[in-house]
Amino acid sequence: MLSVLARARTAASAVPAPAVAAAFTRACSMVTSLNATHKLPPIRNEPFKHYAKGSAERADIDAACRQARAEVVEIPCVVNGREVLTGNVREQTMASDHGHVIARYHYASEELVQEAIAGTLEAKAQWHRLPFAHRAAIFLRAADILALQRRSEVMAATMLGQGKTVWQAEVDAAVELVDFWRFAVKYADEIRRTQPPEHAAGEWNIMDWRPLDGFVAAISPFNFTAIGGNLAGAPALVGNGVVWKPADTAMLASWRVFQILREAGLPDGVVQFLPCDGPTFGDAVTQHPDLGGIHFTGSTATFARLNQDVARNLPQLNQYPRIVGETGGKDFHFLHPSATVDHAVQATLRGAFEYQGQKCSATSRVYCPRSLWDDFSSRLVEETAQLTMGQPDDFTSFMSAVIDQNSFQKCHRYIEAARADASCTVLTGGRCDDSVGWFVEPTIIHTTNPGYAAMVEEIFGPILTCYVYEDDQFEETMRLCSQSTKYALTGSIFAGDRDAVALALDRFRFSAGNFYINDKCTGSMVGQQPFGGSGLSGTNDKSGSFLNLLRWHSPRSVKENLVFKGRHDWGYPSVDPK
Numbered sequence: 001m002l003s004v005l006a007r008a009r010t011a012a013s014a015v016p017a018p019a020v021a022a023a024f025t026r027a028c029s030m031v032t033s034l035n036a037t038h039k040l041p042p043i044r045n046e047p048f049k050h051y052a053k054g055s056a057e058r059a060d061i062d063a064a065c066r067q068a069r070a071e072v073v074e075i076p077c078v079v080n081g082r083e084v085l086t087g088n089v090r091e092q093t094m095a096s097d098h099g100h101v102i103a104r105y106h107y108a109s110e111e112l113v114q115e116a117i118a119g120t121l122e123a124k125a126q127w128h129r130l131p132f133a134h135r136a137a138i139f140l141r142a143a144d145i146l147a148l149q150r151r152s153e154v155m156a157a158t159m160l161g162q163g164k165t166v167w168q169a170e171v172d173a174a175v176e177l178v179d180f181w182r183f184a185v186k187y188a189d190e191i192r193r194t195q196p197p198e199h200a201a202g203e204w205n206i207m208d209w210r211p212l213d214g215f216v217a218a219i220s221p222f223n224f225t226a227i228g229g230n231l232a233g234a235p236a237l238v239g240n241g242v243v244w245k246p247a248d249t250a251m252l253a254s255w256r257v258f259q260i261l262r263e264a265g266l267p268d269g270v271v272q273f274l275p276c277d278g279p280t281f282g283d284a285v286t287q288h289p290d291l292g293g294i295h296f297t298g299s300t301a302t303f304a305r306l307n308q309d310v311a312r313n314l315p316q317l318n319q320y321p322r323i324v325g326e327t328g329g330k331d332f333h334f335l336h337p338s339a340t341v342d343h344a345v346q347a348t349l350r351g352a353f354e355y356q357g358q359k360c361s362a363t364s365r366v367y368c369p370r371s372l373w374d375d376f377s378s379r380l381v382e383e384t385a386q387l388t389m390g391q392p393d394d395f396t397s398f399m400s401a402v403i404d405q406n407s408f409q410k411c412h413r414y415i416e417a418a419r420a421d422a423s424c425t426v427l428t429g430g431r432c433d434d435s436v437g438w439f440v441e442p443t444i445i446h447t448t449n450p451g452y453a454a455m456v457e458e459i460f461g462p463i464l465t466c467y468v469y470e471d472d473q474f475e476e477t478m479r480l481c482s483q484s485t486k487y488a489l490t491g492s493i494f495a496g497d498r499d500a501v502a503l504a505l506d507r508f509r510f511s512a513g514n515f516y517i518n519d520k521c522t523g524s525m526v527g528q529q530p531f532g533g534s535g536l537s538g539t540n541d542k543s544g545s546f547l548n549l550l551r552w553h554s555p556r557s558v559k560e561n562l563v564f565k566g567r568h569d570w571g572y573p574s575v576d577p578k
Contacts, residue, residue, distance in 0.1 A: 038133040041140070043186040045527055046147055046178040051166050053395070057152075061166055064156035065393040068102060068252075075105035075255045077112060077275060080119040081268030084112060090275070092251045095163035096391050096401040096437035102160055103252040108276040113243065113284040116272035120215050120241030121290060123269030128211045128239030132192060136185045139237050142264035143181040146174065150260055157253040158225045159392040163400040163437075166393070168355045169225075171523075173253060177226035179526035180544060184234050187546040191238075191553065202563035208556040211239035213319045214292030216552065217285040218242050218271075219306075221297045222249040222403050223358050229257045230543060231295040232271050235552040240292070243272045245281045247298075249403050278302065286310050293322035293552065297360075300327040300458075300536050322551050326531070326538035328458040329360045329489030331512070331521045332481055334504065335376065336495035337369045337471050343518065344494040345379045351492075351520035352464040353387060353442045356402050360537070361490040361514065361522040365455050366466040367481055373468045377446065381428045384442050391437075401437035402461050408438040411461035414454055415443055418465075423449040429462075456484045478504065482511040489533030490514045490521040513540050 049057040076083040088107040094100045108116070127135070146154060151174050158164050158173040196205040216235040220228035232244040246254030258273045274281065282302075285291055286309035294310070296303055303325045310321055333348050351363030368376050390397040402408055412432045418424040429443030442462040445454055454465040469477040481491075491512035493504035501517055508515060513533030514524055524531040530545030532538055541548045 034133075038136075040136070040186060040189055043182050043527075045525060046143075046175045046182075048175055049151075049170055051170065051395070058395070060152040061155055061159075062393070064152035065159060068153075068156040068160050069100070069393075072101050073103045073252055073255065075103055075251055075275065077106055077108045077116075078258065078273040079112060079116045079269075080123070080272070084108075086112065090248060092161055092249065094160050094437065095249070095403050096160075096439070098405075098434075098437055102157075103255070105248075105251045105255075105275045108274045108281070110280055110284050113274060113276060113281060114288075116243050116274055117215055117285070117288055117290070119269045120243055120272050123267060124211070124215065124239070124241030127236075127241065127267060127270050132188070135237055135239070136189065138261075138265045139181045139185055139233060142233075142260050142266075143178045145260050145264055146181075146257075147178045150256070154225065154253060154256045154260070156393075157256050158250075161252045162222055162225070162250055163392055163403060164355055165397050165400060166395065169392075173225040176224070176526060177229045177257070180226055180230040181233055183527045183544060184230070184237050184549060187549050188238050191546060191549060196557075202561065204560045204562055206558040206560070208558055209238070210554050210556050211235075212292035212322060212552060212554050214290035214321070215241045215243060215288075216293040216295055217281075217291065218244040218295045219281070219298060219302075220244070220246050220250070220254065222247040223355070223360075224297075225250060225253040225257060227297050227543075228254045229261075231297060232258075233261070234543075234549055235293065235295055236266070236271050238549060238552050240552055241270055242295075243274055243285065245274050245276050245278075248275070251275060282306060282309060287313050287316070289316055289318045291317060291321045292319060294324065295552075296323075296325035298325075298327065303327045303538070324539050324541045324548065324551050326360065326533070326541075326543065327536060328460070328487055329362075329533060329537050330365060330456060330458050330485040330487040331361055331363055331490040332365045332367065333363050333492045333494065333521060334367045334478065334481060334508075335369060335372055336474060336493065336497060336500040336504070337371050338497040338500060339372060339494035340496060340518075341372055341375050341379065345376060345383060347492070347494070347518075347520040348380060348464070349383050349387075351522050353384070353399060353462050354522065356399055356440065357442075357462040357464075358403060358407075358460055359522055361524070361531075362460075363492075363521055364459060364464060365481075366464065367477055368466055368468055369471045369474070370468050371471050377427065377444075377466065381444060384428050384444060387442055389439060389441065399442065399462065401439045404438060405434070407461060408432065408434055408440060411440045411443075411459065411463060414459055414461075414463055415440075415445075418445045418447075418454060421447075421449075421452070423447050423452055424454075450480055450484065458487065474500070475503070475507070478507040482508060486536040487533070488512055488535035489537035490516070492516040492519060492521040494518055510534070513537065513542075 086106040092103040155169040218231040389399045392400040427444040429441035526544035530542035532540040534540040
């Protein structure tokens with residue numbers, strides 16, 4: 001089946017969208033149905049590789065990074081399988097070496113976005129009719145290609161392009177993306193097997209799990225390669241057509257992911273690859289009458305604008321679009337006086353400074369009781385001072401650079417503001433160096449003002465702000481923590497006292513969509529901790545779970561009358577004859 005689709009795609013690669021759809025239709029007609037109910041192979045989390053010195057995986061990733069450093073990749077738009085070089089070229093540079101270009105990509109015009117939308121609607125008309133087992137096979141194959149053949153290639157693009165160390169790239173571009181694709185197949189299969197439990201005598205009820213009306217726009221961020229593969233992949237798996245706009249600063253890794261989907265047999269037009277200016281893409285999709293959904297991860301401001309644009313354009317749309325989004329967070333670690341200090345220190349250090357604090361789940365504020373503060377702060381400062389920062393493909397680096405100049409300048413402003421504020425003390429870090437890359441030292445601020453900007457505003461960088469509360473103010477300070485921000489993404493309680501844990505679970509019930517007990521507030525795993533938050537952190541549709549996949553379905557209830565006998569009059573038995 002996959003080879004048939006691949007041949008159809010190759011044959012149609014240089015022809016217009018209607019011809020692409022026709023080629024795909026012919027390919028589907030060549031498939032002989034199996035008289036079988038498909039049962040998926042076992043779906044489990046992808047094992048982590050450790051990249052220890054001297055290991056085969058260390059050698060592989062080192063070679064892949066050398067290769068990525070040595071070339072500049074030309075990245076086109078891809079519409080209906082046709083690679084389009086528009087001539088409107090941008091460059092992706094390394095975050096850790098901003099003079100080093102690793103890719104040149106071509107921006108789509110508004111006209112090309114419109115062509116892509118038309119093409120994905122054409123492709124969807126046949127794609128959603130393809131039996132689920134065949135669609136599932138494509139994504140399972142993509143997961144295996146990534147895990148077994150192109151792991152180092154995608155990781156190297158993520159490391160150099162987005163500034164991730166090898167461990168962070170493994171967590172993201174390898175393990176999480178493989179898990180997203182495999183578990184999406186598992187959950188989609190479970191959804192389609194969900195059928196009405198009751199059937200009246202002589203009737204048969206069926207739930208038809210259709211895709212959405214229209215197309216889905218996927219808009220992905222810079223900080224997780226896996227998110228791009230999931231934002232485009234999850235709606236496509238269940239039969240939708242998708243136009244995908246990757247982040248400029250993650251373009252090379254996104255291109256590698258798209259290439260894997262094509263290699264796995266994804267038909268042309270099902271997912272259109274569109275580097276594009278944000279407003280151009282956003283205006284084109286939100287004004288299109290066939291917009292069926294938006295799958296988004298990014299800034300709160302951008303998501304708010306998309307919602308506003310959709311609302312404004314509703315009178316001209318053919319349906320109410322499904323808008324699914326995950327945005328920012330102001331994530332916290334809350335220590336109770338019974339917390340184990342050593343454990344809280346290690347969890348906080350990793351939660352705050354892994355990937356330079358550029359995770360929406362990163363620990364950016366700490367509430368510490370006064371009885372633990374001296375011990376906690378001294379150990380945290382001591383450990384933070386030992387963190388190494390450098391090039392992402394230097395295996396001595398724990399951290400690297402922030403993503404771009406805007407992020408660098410934002411971090412610098414917050415640090416300088418803290419230095420100038422009487423309520424704040426910079427305990428460690430604070431140096432910023434943009435001479436080669438966008439490097440910001442891991443920085444810890446102590447403030448006596450719980451409403452200080454760095455305690456309540458998202459920074460998205462390696463800056464951690466701490467507030468000390470009196471031990472007898474545990475409940476009051478939890479209330480303060482909950483009310484300090486409109487974000488509600490992740491948070492953690494550190495406590496040995498079970499009553500304190502139970503109380504925190506209750507008080508923080510609506511303060512974090514992902515809540516952790518004696519663990520860092522980052523690191524959710526597909527299949528284990530579905531991810532998402534409410535408030536201004538997003539729609540809490542839980543990526544990596546069946547809940548997210550439900551959003552890309554528009555189910556149809558079907559009732560069949562199996563027996564044509566019985567009453568032939570229109571009257572009710574409750575009505576007496578006159």
